[in-house]
Amino acid sequence: MDFMTYISENALILIPALYIVGMIIRGTESIPNKFIPFILLIIGITSAMFLLGFSVNSAIQGVLVTGAAVYTNQLFKQYNKRE
Template sequence: MDLLSFIMDEALILVPVLMVLGKIIKQTQLIPNRFIPLSLLLISIILTSVMLGLSFEAFIQSILIAGTAVFGHQLFKQTTTARQ
């Protein structure tokens, strides 16, 4: 099962956007690290609603998009960072 097959093509561009925004948030240290995924979810809800309109489907898409961005970041981080 491919996670990206559940995300609409129009909303797929938001995955790298959220990854970049997450990196910016982390670098500026405006928000504690534990709240970055939640803030990305809120940003995803806003951006997806702007792109797709206010609907239940847009809300589900925003959760999938934020989850994919956070999961992708963690997968990359945990496979490339040396264990101590």
């Protein structure tokens, strides 16, 4: 199942944007890494609602793009992991 089919084309721009925001937050020492996905979720839902309009579908799009951004980060981490 390809979950990218569920993400609206208009919301795809949020995936790299959230990824970059996550990397910026990760660079700050004051925020623990365990809180980054929650912060990105709030930013993702808010951004999707402003981009797509205030609706339940927009909130769902925000959750999906945040999941894709966090998943992408995890893919890079696992790929670069040395065993």
